[in-house]
Amino acid sequence: MASGRIIKLVVFELLELAAFSIPTLVIMEQFATAYQRTRGSLDKTHYWLIVSCSIAYVASVTLLIWVPIKVLLHKKHHLYKKITGWRPVLLMCVILTTLPSFSFSIAVTEVQKNVNGSTVDLLPDSLPDLPVSLVILSLILVDIIEKVRIYPLRGSQKRSEDAYIHTSSLQQIKTVTDQVSKKEENPALSQAGKTTSEAQPQSRIDTVTGPQEPFFHSGILRTMSQRDVRGDLFLWSFLLWSDTIEMVRVAGHPAVYKSGWLYPVYLFSFISLLRIIFTPQNPLLGTLGILLQDLPFVFVRLSLIIVLGTITPILGLCKNVLVTVSFVYFNYLTKLRPFSSFETSPF
Template structure:
């Protein structure tokens, strides 16, 4: 009988391969259908030629790149220690699946516009299924790569619960140290020398920074409330994986508007949407991920959304523009501007 680890491996690999191959086949079939409509409807030569090329592309890429890399990573486990900050599986999905799918999504409309100029054969709205399938497959692959690090059986606490528990311990330890230090100072008062009291400008100590106490978080030890408050990190992987890409999903949805895909606005929307997806290549705990999120998504989306609103109206939500602006400004302010004297509230002057 197969072990649980082997079943988990087989199921994950089959799901990842399906997410890797199906989007390309679906988009190429859509392109073949659109191209066939511009030709003789009774002749299916061009349709089957494009479909066969898509099948051949998926087969070649799978046999020459996907399967060898998967086998190498499975057999040579020590290679994972040499890979820092990025994920090879997500790299293959973004480059070999997402990029061709986005290109042929644009080609679907371009073929219909350039070949048949006398009759408008473009639909009123682009079908949402192909593009949603591409991004959903990419997110599912990301979820699988994260779930590999966790067992599928047994209970695991949420990372936020662990962080709250650690923070509470640190606060208790800090209060205890402060009480002990105050007691020692009261027991043996002495005049401090100028060299001991004065600190260089910009030097911060824990005693000079005020501690603000917020509302206490509730804790349920038993009963129905304890059952309702259960949180598992594996379930939250699904939640945050989809929420993380909601901004990109909304931007791709805008591409289905007739004022976008029937004009040249289709190119920047798809281009910057694909650029924002490049963040999925990096590991979830990469220190550069926050900066890359601003550089690859929020900052470009500010200009794209602002331009769309000025030229075409509110076809993209104003809330999305506010989100991009506030996230960008808050990142720059709290990470860079607060380092300067003018924006520092806790700077001490030696005079």
């Protein structure tokens, strides 16, 4: 009987393969249907030609790129350990699946705008949301699988909060022990250190405090307060891309996909997805989030609001502006002399 580890590996690989191949097939079929409508004939030769080309493309990249790299990563562990800061699986998905899918999503609207050189278009009143949502959903699914792969799927996982409390307690105990040892070794030095501490400004000694977090030991409240890092991965993986999902949704508005605004919307949405290539704990991820998503989205959303009205939420624009300004202020401006003084709130 196959072990749980083998079953987990097979299920994960099949899910990733489905997420890698299905979006391209769906988008290409949508493009084939749209192109067939522009022909105005019952002959489906062009339809089946486009569908067969999409199948050939997916089969080629799967057999020539996806499978060899997957086998190499599983067999050559020393090579996998040398990969730092980025994830090759997500890179393949972004380049080989997301990029062609977004390109043919634009082509679906372009082939229906001008039929046989006339100004009559066959565009529907609203674009179907399923194909583009499927592309982003597949990308998020691969991201979740790559994150949850290192965790066991059975058994309870120790909460990160408990680990943090345990680590903090050990650090506090160690600090107190060191202070007691130093006092016992040299009382004169201890007295000098006390005098120096009293001479320091009170603002440097105070620590930032806030409302105390509750902790429940038993009862229904303890059951309701259960949190597992594996479940949180699913939540935060979707919340992380909510801004990009909202931007792609704007592309389905008639005023956008029937005009040239469709190109910048899809372009900057794809650029924002490039962050998924990097590892979740990459130190550059915060800066990349500003440069690849929030800052470009400020200009795109502001331009859309000025030209087309509030087809994109004002809340999204405020979010991008506040995130960008706060990141620059707290990471860079606070290092300058006028903003470098440390102060704490009395509450």
